[in-house]
Amino acid sequence: MSANNQLRTLIIGYGNPGRQDDGLGPEFIKQIEHIESEHLHLQSNYQLTVEDAYDAQEYDQLIFVDASIDACLNVGLKTEKPFLFEQIENIDDSGLGSHSLSPNGVIRLCETLYGSSPKAFVLGILGYEFDQFEECLSAQANTNLQAALTFLQNWLTSQTYA
Amino acid sequence: MKTKKARILEIEPLTRVEGHGKVTVHLDENNEVTEARLHIVEFRGFERFIQGRLLWEVPVIVQRLCGICPVSHHLAAAKAMDMIVGVDQLTPTAEKMRRLMHYGQVMQSNVLHFFHLCSPDLLFGFSAPAKKRNIFSIIKEFPDLAKKGVLMRKYGQEVILHTAGKKIHGNSAVPGGINKNLQLTERDALLKDIDQMIAWSQEAVDISKNYTMEHLGLVEGFGNFKSNHMSLVREDGALDLYDGGLRAVDANGNLIFDHMDYRNFDQFIMEEVKPWSYMKFPFIKSRGNLDGWYRVGPLARMNTISFIDTPLANARHAEFREFSKHKPANMTLAYHWARMIEVLHCVEKIKELLHDPDLQGSDLMLKGERREEGIAVIEAPRGSLFHHYKVNENDQVTYCNLIVSTTHNNTAMNLAVTDVAKKYISGKSRISEAMLNHIEVAVRAYDPCLSCATHALGQMPLVVELFDANNNLIDTGSQFVSK
Numbered sequence: 001m002s003a004n005n006q007l008r009t010l011i012i013g014y015g016n017p018g019r020q021d022d023g024l025g026p027e028f029i030k031q032i033e034h035i036e037s038e039h040l041h042l043q044s045n046y047q048l049t050v051e052d053a054y055d056a057q058e059y060d061q062l063i064f065v066d067a068s069i070d071a072c073l074n075v076g077l078k079t080e081k082p083f084l085f086e087q088i089e090n091i092d093d094s095g096l097g098s099h100s101l102s103p104n105g106v107i108r109l110c111e112t113l114y115g116s117s118p119k120a121f122v123l124g125i126l127g128y129e130f131d132q133f134e135e136c137l138s139a140q141a142n143t144n145l146q147a148a149l150t151f152l153q154n155w156l157t158s159q160t161y162a
Numbered sequence: 163m164k165t166k167k168a169r170i171l172e173i174e175p176l177t178r179v180e181g182h183g184k185v186t187v188h189l190d191e192n193n194e195v196t197e198a199r200l201h202i203v204e205f206r207g208f209e210r211f212i213q214g215r216l217l218w219e220v221p222v223i224v225q226r227l228c229g230i231c232p233v234s235h236h237l238a239a240a241k242a243m244d245m246i247v248g249v250d251q252l253t254p255t256a257e258k259m260r261r262l263m264h265y266g267q268v269m270q271s272n273v274l275h276f277f278h279l280c281s282p283d284l285l286f287g288f289s290a291p292a293k294k295r296n297i298f299s300i301i302k303e304f305p306d307l308a309k310k311g312v313l314m315r316k317y318g319q320e321v322i323l324h325t326a327g328k329k330i331h332g333n334s335a336v337p338g339g340i341n342k343n344l345q346l347t348e349r350d351a352l353l354k355d356i357d358q359m360i361a362w363s364q365e366a367v368d369i370s371k372n373y374t375m376e377h378l379g380l381v382e383g384f385g386n387f388k389s390n391h392m393s394l395v396r397e398d399g400a401l402d403l404y405d406g407g408l409r410a411v412d413a414n415g416n417l418i419f420d421h422m423d424y425r426n427f428d429q430f431i432m433e434e435v436k437p438w439s440y441m442k443f444p445f446i447k448s449r450g451n452l453d454g455w456y457r458v459g460p461l462a463r464m465n466t467i468s469f470i471d472t473p474l475a476n477a478r479h480a481e482f483r484e485f486s487k488h489k490p491a492n493m494t495l496a497y498h499w500a501r502m503i504e505v506l507h508c509v510e511k512i513k514e515l516l517h518d519p520d521l522q523g524s525d526l527m528l529k530g531e532r533r534e535e536g537i538a539v540i541e542a543p544r545g546s547l548f549h550h551y552k553v554n555e556n557d558q559v560t561y562c563n564l565i566v567s568t569t570h571n572n573t574a575m576n577l578a579v580t581d582v583a584k585k586y587i588s589g590k591s592r593i594s595e596a597m598l599n600h601i602e603v604a605v606r607a608y609d610p611c612l613s614c615a616t617h618a619l620g621q622m623p624l625v626v627e628l629f630d631a632n633n634n635l636i637d638t639g640s641q642f643v644s645k
Contacts, residue, residue, distance in 0.1 A: 017331075018211075018226020045329065046232065050278055050297075051316040112301045113309055133211035133226065 006039040007159055010118075012052060013065040014045045020134050021127025021141040024067040028125065031149055040156070048101040053109035057116035061159075063152070064088075064103040067141075068124030082144035084124040085151065123148055185601055187583050193590060198583040200575050200605060201439060212562040217243050217553050222333050224549070227564075233267035233322055234542035236335055237404070238549040241538030243337035245425070246553055248530025255523030256339035261404050262515045263325035263335070264540065268403055269508040270318025271543035272460070272501045275609050276366060277311025280498055283603050284373050289596035307369075310362045314505075317352075317359050321512060324348040339527035349516050356513045360474070363506040367478050370499040374485070377495075383585070385494030385578035385604045388413035389455065390446060391462035392570070394541050397421070399468030401479075401507060403541040409466045410446055410456060415489050418446055424539040427548060433565070443572050444565060455573035458545025459608065460500035465490035470503075472510035478503045494578045497607045544609050545570055568610040578604040 011032070017023030026044040033042060041059075045052075048064070056062055068084060088103050101109065107120045125148045129138045137145065184201040208227050215223055221240040225232035237260055244252065252260070282295040285304065293299075301308040319329065326332025327342055334342050374381050392410040396402035399409075407421035408430075422430060433442040434451045445454035456462070464483075470476040482491070482503060491500075515521060537550045545567030552561035568575075582604040586597045 016226060018223070043329075046230075049315070050274065050312050051319060054312055054316055108298060109301070109312075112298060113305070113312065133208045135226070 006037075007060040008039050008041075008058065009061050009063065009156070009159075010041050010043065010056065010059040011063045011065060012043045012045065012048065014047050015067050016046055018133055018135055020129040020132055020136065021138055022067050022130050023135070023137060024125045024127050024141060024145055025065045027137060028065045028123075028145060028149065031145070032153070035153070035156075048103065048106050050101060050109060052101065052106050053113060056106060056110040056118055057114040059118045061119040061121070062103075062107065063121045063123055064106070065123045065125065065148075066103075067127035067130070069127065069130070082126055083148040083151065084126075085121060085148075085155070088120050088122050123152060185579055185605070187587055187601075189587075193588070195580070195583045195588045198576070198579040198601070199438060200572075200579050201441075209562040209564060212551075212559050215559050217246055217337060217551070217557045217559060220551065220559060221335050221337070222331060225331055231267065231271060231542055231544070233263060233326060233332065234540060234547055235549075236326065236332055237264055237267075238538050238540045238542070238547050239551075240335035240337065241405075241540065242536035242549045242551050244339075245536035245538065246533050246551065247337045248532055249338045249528045250530070251528075252339055253523070253525040253528060254520040255343055256526055256528075257404075258515055258518060258520050259325055259340045259343060260335055262344070262512060262521065263322060263332075264404050265508040265511045265515070266318045266321025266325065268541075268543045269505050269512070270315045270322070271609075272505045272508075273311060273314040273318060273366070275543075276370065276498060276501055276505075277307065277314070279609075280606060281307065281311075281369075283599070283606070284370075284498070288600050288603050291595070295599065310365070313355075314359060314362055314366075317355055321352060324352065336527070338529055341526060343523055343526065344516075344521040346522065349521065352512070353516050356509070356516065359509045360506070360513065363502070363509045364474065366502040367499070367506055370502040371478075371481065374493075374496060374499050381493050381495045384600075385581050385607070386492055387577055387581060388492050389457050389490075389574055389577075390418060390449065390453075391465040391490055392446075392456045392458055393463040393466045393546060394424070394539060395421070395467050396471070400471045401463060401467045401469075401475075401504075403504075403508075405540070408539065408546075411466050411490060413490055413492060415465070418449065424548070425537045427537065427539070427550075431565075433569075439572070441569055441572050444570055445573075456570065457574045458567050458570040459497065459543075460504050460545075461491060461494075461497045462545065463541065464500040464503065470507050472507050472514070474510055475503055475507035478506060494574075494604055494607045497609075501609075542567055544568060568608075571608050571610065575605055575608050575610060578607070 011029065013025035013027070013029035015022040015025040017026050029042045029044045088107065103120060103122050107118065111117045125141070126144045127138070127141045129141070185198060186201065187198045188196045190196050212220060212223065220243060221236050224235040224239040227235050240260070244250070278297045278300070281300055281304075282297065286295050286299065297308065322332065323329050324344060325334060327334045334340050390410055390412050392408060394402055394406040395409045396406045408424050408427070409420045409422070410418040412418055419430060430447050431444055432447045432451070433444045435442055443451070443455065445451045446456060447454065464479060467479070470479045482499060485491070534554075535552050537548070539546055539548050541547070547567055548563075548565035550561075550563040551559055554560050579601055582600050586600045590597065
C-alpha cells in the first residue's frame with residue numbers, strides 16, 4: 001500500500017484490436033485513460049506475458065481486462081451478462097501459451113518468482129465477433145464495454161481507501 | 163470377418179503453440195502411423211484487410227496480424243514501403259534504429275521460447291507428466307534460470323519500447339525512415355544491463371549446446387531429416403537479420419542460390435497448394451516441389467551463413483559448425499542451440515549499436531522516386547518473412563502477399579511430426595500424454611506462430627479427439643488441467 005493508504009493498482013487490458021471484439025481489453029484501457037491517479041497504472045498489450053509478473057510485484061492489486069466469449073465462464077453458466085468481474089486465485093494453472101500467460105499464470109508466476117501476491121481480479125467483457133480482421137467492436141460488445149467501464153470506475157472509487 | 167479399420171487421431175489445438183493448430187495422425191489397420199499432418203489456418207484474410215489502406219499506415223496496421231512478433235511485421239512492411247517511396251538506402255540513424263529494434267525483438271522472442279516454453283521439455287524430459295512440464299516446475303527446480311529468462315525478455319521489450327516508441331503498436335518505422343532517434347537517457351538505461359545480458363546469453367548457449375551433446379542419441383533420432391535451408395545473408399556471407407540477399411543451401415551444404423535479390427523472389431520461390439491444408443507449401447523453383455522445400459529460422463541461418471560478425475556468437479557458431487562437421491545440421495532439436503547463438507548475437511549487436519553516436523542523429527527520413535511495388539524480406543525470430551505490396555496512384559494498397567516463416571517451414575514441420583509419430587505412436591492402440599507431447603515438442607522446435615487465432619477467455623488449451631475410420635468420435639481428452 002502506498003504512503004497515503006491508496007492501493008497501488010495496475011490494470012492490464014489485452015487482446016488484438018485488429019480482431020474485432022478481441023480488442024475489448026485495449027479499448028477499455030483507452031477509455032479509462034482520463035482517470036488521473038499516481039496510484040493507478042494502465043497497460044495495453046496483445047497478450048499477457050512473463051514480464052507482466054515482474055511488473056505485478058510492485059502493486060497491491062491487479063485487474064486483467066480481456067474479451068470473454070462467456071462472461072460467466074468460471075461458474076459454467078451461459079448467460080448474457082455484459083461482463084464478469086471476479087477475484088482470481090493463485091491456482092494451479094500451467095496454461096502458458098506459446099508466448100502468453102493467463103491471468104492466473106501471471107499471479108502465480110509473480111508469487112513463485114518474486115514472493116509477491118497482489119490481489120487480482122479479472123474483468124471479462126462479453127464479445128461476439130472474433131473471426132475477421134477488422135478494427136472495430138461489434139455494437140453489442142461496445143454496449144458491454146460501457147457497462148464494464150461504469151462498473152469499474154465505481155469499484156475503483158470504492159477501493160481507493162483501505 | 164471382422165477387420166481392423168484405419169484411424170485418424172486429431173490433436174487440437176497444440177499447447178504452448180500460439181493460436182490454434184491441429185495435428186491429425188493417420189493410422190492404418192495395424193495402428194502403424196502412415197502420415198501425420200499439421201493443420202494451420204493461414205492469414206489470407208489479413209491480406210484482403212490490408213487492401214485499400216494507405217501505404218503510410220501499413221507498417222502500423224500489419225502489427226495487428228500477430229501479437230507474437232508485431233515488430234517483425236512492422237519492420238518488414240516499412241522496408242517494403244521504403245521501396246515504394248523510392249528509398250533504397252536509409253540514413254544511418256534510421257537504419258541503425260530499425261536494426262536495434264529488430265535485435266530487441268529477436269532477442270526477446272527467442273529468449274521466451276527457450277526459457278519458458280522449451281526448457282520444461284529439455285530439463286524434465288518429453289515424457290514427464292504434463293503437470294510438471296511447465297514453467298512453474300522450472301521455477302521450483304531452476305529458479306535462477308527462470309528469473310534470468312524473465313529479465314532477458316524484459317530487456318528485449320525495453321529495447322523495443324525505446325526504439326518503436328511504444329510497447330504495443332509501435333509506429334517509429336515509417337516509409338523512408340524512422341520518426342525517432344535514441345535519446346541519451348534511453349541509451350544509458352539500456353547500457354546499464356547490457357553486460358549482464360551478454361553473460362546470461364552465453365549461459366543460455368551453454369545450456370542448449372550441452373543438452374544437444376548430452377542427448378545426442380535423442381537429438382539425432384528426433385525429427386532428423388535432410389532438407390534445404392534458406393535465409394538472408396550479408397554481402398560477405400555474414401549473418402544479417404535485417405537485410406541482405408537470399409542464400410539457399412542443400413542438405414550437403416552446396417549452394418542452390420546466393421545473394422539472390424529478394425525483390426525477384428517470385429522468380430525462384432513458388433508456393434504449392436495441398437487439398438488438406440489452408441497453408442501453402444513454398445519450394446525452390448529450380449528444385450521442384452518434391453525436392454525444393456526448405457527450412458528457415460535459426461537452424462537454417464546457422465547452416466547458410468559463412469560467419470557471424472560479433473565475436474562471441476561467431477565463436478559459438480564455429481562450435482556449432484564443428485559439431486555438424488561443417489555440413490548443414492538437419493536435427494530439429496538443434497533449433498534450440500541455434501536460437502541461443504542468435505540471442506547472443508543480438509545482444510552483442512545491441513551493445514555495439516548503443517555505443518554508436520549515429521543513434522542520436524537527426525537525419526531520419528529520405529524521399530525518392532515513387533514506385534508502385536514494394537517487396538521486403540527480413541529474418542524474423544522464426545525465419546524469413548516476406549512482405550509484398552502494390553499501391554495505386556492514390557497511395558492505396560491494391561495487392562498484398564505475406565509469406566510468413568511458419569509457411570516457409572510448413573513441409574519441414576509436417577515431416578518432423580510424421581517422423582516423431584512413426585517412432586512414438588506406431589503400433590500403439592492408445593495414445594498417451596507423453597506421446598502427444600513428443601509431437602508437440604517436434605512442432606514447438608520450429609516455434610510456429612499461429613496467432614491469427616484470438617485469445618478470448620474461456621477457450622480450452624488442448625482437446626484430443628479420436629475418430630474411427632468412419633469419422634465417428636470415439637474418444638476425447640484434454641492435455642492439461644486448467645480453469
